[in-house]
Amino acid sequence: MGRTEAASCVLFLLAVIVNKGLSSPLAGKETWNYVEVRNGAHMFWWLYYADSQTAQYKDLPLVMWLQGGPGGSGSGFGNFEEIGPLDRDLKPRKTSWVQAANLLFVDNPVGTGFSYAERPDGYATNVATVASDMLVLLQHFFTERAEFQSIPFYIFSESYGGKMAAAISMELTKAIAQGKVKCNFAGVALGDSWISPLGQYQSLFTPILQPLSLLDDNGLNDVSSAAKAVKEAVEQEQFQKATELWSVMETVVEQNTNGVNFYNILTQQPDEKLTSSAGEDFISLQARRHIRPLHSQSLSELMNGPIRKKLGIIPQNVTWGGQAEAVFSYMSGDFMKPVVDIVDQLLSAGVNVTVYNGQLDLIVDTMGQEMWVKRLKWDGLSGFNNLKWTALDDPVSPGVTGAFCKNYKNFAFYWILKAGHMIPSDQGPMALQMMKMITQQV
Known part of the structure; x- marks a missing residue:
């Protein structure tokens, strides 16, 4: 049994143990906590240390995953349905990203997943507040976990999470330049992202x-x-x-x-x-x-049952997903606003930006993504457009195309075949391979 499988089995055993009353982080493998980002506004984060057979965790990138909605939980859906070490049945996931990266799941905006607002003014109403809240969380995280300050840090996202990721990345870039956050920000990846709703x-x-x-x-x-x-x-x-x-x-x-x-x-x-x-x-x-x-009954039962017991820090009056509809409601006035201009600013600032999209997605279809990309004002756009895409083999079926990609300067685009909106759950091996390429591991 490899180290990754062994660690996942230990996590599974821990989940069984906590049902008997024990609830503490697995030393050296995972940790979690809350950050009060504004008065009465609390955000939950959960970190898994990388568990690779060939590298130490300090030699691998840190990837923060942001879910969509707004109101979808990364600690739940992203973790147990897409890229975390265990699946919804608490069985080891063969395509978990933890084998190639440290994973940081953050339930945002406030009120999502295990994050919670004590009163109505604790909810965010726009991506500017979402970004400001995340900056507070990241300041706390990189101060308390100083070992991650020099590790390449990437933000990966899905759906509305991509809109938030763009805004967060811009504010993080400014904060680093001003010395407010110490981290090695290496890029943002916008997956099936709500960048240009119209x-x-x-x-x-x-x-x-x-x-x-x-x-x-x-x-x-x-x-x-x-x-x-x-x-x-x-x-x-x-x-x-x-x-x-x-x-x-x-x-x-x-x-x-x-x-x-x-x-x-x-x-x-x-x-x-x-x-x-x-x-x-x-x-x-x-x-x-x-x-x-993103909050199916079985996932909700897992998160509000064994996982809640394991974490041991969730306030008694907070249920996983209980404020999700309120999150969407407070953000609804911002929902249809585009953030194409922010992506342009990121590219102009030299930030590495990746767009990736599933071939079978409808809510954020690939043709729509290509439309806003073609309207970018970035000075490298003509060079990008002149490139032909490169076919990528499906990792489990050599000789069969699993994706196409183009990469020019600090911008890349991945077209993922046979995948819908949730690429890691639809095409896990290809998603893992793509993450390794974006984080420059292959």
Whole structure:
């Protein structure tokens, strides 16, 4: 048995042990804590030290993972469903990123996962506050864990987590230059990220849904009409209204496609159709659409049961995921605002930026990502556009293409085949290989 498998088995045994009343970090392997980022606003973080057969943890990068939503939990979904050392059944994950990186899961914004707000003013309402809160957490983390100050630090993200990651990366870059945070920030990776909401829906209908026989002409007219209303609201900077209209438009898409799965275009919604019920507001509907898949009943039982007991620091009145809908509600006015300009600023500042996207994603389709990338003002864009992409073998099927990539100066793009919105859960080996490439391990 290798060291990674052995460590994972120890973690599994620890999870069993804590059910009998013991709850403490596994020395040298993982640790966790809270940081009060504002008065009454508490953020939870969970660190796994890298466990490699060939390198010490100090010789491997630190990767912070940010989930989407907003309101989706990295400590839960990202950890147990995507890249953590154990899966939802507490069995070792063969494609865990912990074998090649130290993993830091942070439940953000405040109120997500095990993070919590004591009162309404503790919630964030925009990405500027999200970034400010994360800066406080990172200041605490790198001060208390000084051994990580010189280790290359990367931010990886998924979905709305990418929007937050862009803003956080910009503020972190400034803070490092000002000497406020000591860390070796090496880059940000934006996975299936909500960078340009309007751009996503401009690419969604004719190029994608209709050619796949998911919309007929009548359906296309219905969806296009709903999308036009969203576009007009965004252009008028009525962003709260745009979020509400976006919810309406998704309902129109579902009705005309018989419930296409926004996270994987080749499948249908796994549960009951998520069209709105009488009296249900758009916040509740969107929470059901885009947060509930990250907080399944089985995952919730795990997090509020054995994991809660293991952690031993969760306040009695806090439940994992209990404030998720409130998180989305408070952020809804910021939801449809683009952050393409922030990505431009990151590139101009010399920050390494990677975009990666799943071929089968619908909510953040690859064509929409390419649209906003082509509008960047970055001076290296023409050089990037002139490159041909490189095919990458699937790690488990040599000779079979698993992805394509382009890399120019400090910008890279990965097209991940046969993957939807949650790339690590859909194509674990390819996602692990990509992470190693981005962190310059291969």
